[in-house]
Amino acid sequence: MTDALQSVLLDPNAEPIELSLLLLKDITNDFSDDQRIDIGGFAAVYKGRLRNGAVAVKKLSQTLSIHEKKFQQEVASLMRMKHTNIVRFLGYCSDTQEKLSDYSNNNAMLNERERLLCFEFLPRGSLDKYITDESCGLDWHERYDIILGICSGLHYLHTKRSIAYMDLKPENILLDHNMAPKIADFGTLIDQDKSFFTKNFTGISGYMAPEYNNGGPISKRADIFSFGVIILELMTGSRPNYPLSEESAALFANEVAGKWRDRLSNAAYSQQVRMCALIAIKCVCSDKYRRPTTGCIIKILNEVQDSNFLWYWVKTMTPDVAIGIVAAVLILASVVAIILVYQQHRMSSWPWVILFAIGAVPDAVLILLNPSSSCYG
Incomplete structure (x- = not known):
C-alpha cells in the first residue's frame, strides 16, 4: 500500500486513492508527537515519511459529529480540485471499527471512527x-x-x-x-x-x-x-x-x-x-x-x-542586439514595400521595385554585417 501512495505522490496526474488506517499509522509512527506538524480545533496534521518523499496526513477530530455522507461529499470535492496553487489531495481514509466498551458496567459494542485526509507535503511551511x-x-x-x-x-x-x-x-x-x-x-x-x-x-x-x-x-x-x-x-x-x-x-x-x-x-x-x-x-x-x-x-x-x-x-538591450533588430526591421519593411508596389502596379512598376530593393535591402544587410558602419554603433 505504501508503494501505491508513493506512486500517486510521484505522478502529478494520478488520481487520489483510498488509504488504510494501518498505512497512515505506519508512515506517521502511529501519529507520534515528533511527526506532528500542526494542531487545531478540528484536526491534527502529521508528516508521513515515504521511501521517496513525504506527505501530510490530516487526522480529523470529533469524528462522531461528522456525518459519513458529508465526509464523502468533501472527499469528492477535494478530488476535483486540481490546480498549481491548490495543495494537492492524495488520498483519504474512512475507518470504522467496533470495540467493546464497559462504560457503566454495561458491556456494549461502540463504533470507533477515524477519518483522515492525505495531502502533498510542502517543506517551506506557511x-x-x-x-x-x-x-x-x-x-x-x-x-x-x-x-x-x-x-x-x-x-x-x-x-x-x-x-x-x-x-x-x-x-x-x-x-x-x-x-x-x-x-x-x-x-x-x-x-x-x-x-x-x-x-x-x-x-x-x-x-x-x-x-x-x-x-x-x-x-x-x-x-x-x-x-x-x-x-x-x-x-x-x-x-x-x-x-x-x-x-x-x-x-x-x-x-x-x-x-x-x-x-x-x-x-x-x-x-x-x-x-x-x-x-x-x-x-x-x-x-x-x-x-x-x-x-x-x-x-x-x-x-x-x-x-x-x-x-x-x-x-538592458546590448548595442549589437539593437542594431540587429533595426536591420531586420529594414529588411522586412523592404520586402513588404516590394510586395505592395508590385500588387498595385504589376509589371509596369518593376523599375521602381528594383531601385527600391537596390537602395534599401543592401543597407540593411550592411548594418548586419558591419555594425560599426551604422549610426547606432
Whole structure:
C-alpha cells in the first residue's frame, strides 16, 4: 500500500486513492508527537515519511459529529480540485471499527471512527513565517509571484469549483520548494450552500470581511477582502489602516513604492509595487460590490508584469542586439514595400521595385554585417 501512495505522490496526474488506517499509522509512527506538524480545533496534521518523499496526513477530530455522507461529499470535492496553487489531495481514509466498551458496567459494542485526509507535503511551511517589511526577507519578485499565485488559486476556486473559501489567511497558504503558494486547509469544513460550497468559518478577525462580521451572507467577495489584507501584509509587513478616499489611497500606494525603491533592481518595478498596493486597497473596500474579481486582478497583474518586462528588456538591450533588430526591421519593411508596389502596379512598376530593393535591402544587410558602419554603433 505504501508503494501505491508513493506512486500517486510521484505522478502529478494520478488520481487520489483510498488509504488504510494501518498505512497512515505506519508512515506517521502511529501519529507520534515528533511527526506532528500542526494542531487545531478540528484536526491534527502529521508528516508521513515515504521511501521517496513525504506527505501530510490530516487526522480529523470529533469524528462522531461528522456525518459519513458529508465526509464523502468533501472527499469528492477535494478530488476535483486540481490546480498549481491548490495543495494537492492524495488520498483519504474512512475507518470504522467496533470495540467493546464497559462504560457503566454495561458491556456494549461502540463504533470507533477515524477519518483522515492525505495531502502533498510542502517543506517551506506557511506564508505567515515569511511576512516582513520591505527592508528584509523575501525580495519583491518572490512576493509578487506569491500574490499572483494566491490570486490564481482563488480564481480557480471561485470560477471552476464555485467555492467561497472564507478563511484565507497566511497560515492557510503553504509554500513549496520554489516558494510557489498553495491554498490549503479545506478540512471537513466544506458545506454546500445552493450554488457553491462555503466553509464553516471560524477565522481570524483581521482577515474577516466587515459584512461577515456584521452577520451578512457568505460570499466570494469576502475572500477578496482577505486577499487584500494578505497583499498589504506581504508588502508592508503589517496590516495598516486602510485608506478611505481615492486621494489617500494614491498617497499610500506612492509611499509603499517609495519604501521599496531601494531594494528594486530597476525603477520600472516601482510601478508594479504601486499597482499591487492599489489593488490591495480596492480589495479591502468596505463596500463588497466595489471589490474587484479575481479575474480582473489577474488581468491587471499580468499587464503590469508584461510592461515591466518589456521596459527592462529595452533598457538592458546590448548595442549589437539593437542594431540587429533595426536591420531586420529594414529588411522586412523592404520586402513588404516590394510586395505592395508590385500588387498595385504589376509589371509596369518593376523599375521602381528594383531601385527600391537596390537602395534599401543592401543597407540593411550592411548594418548586419558591419555594425560599426551604422549610426547606432
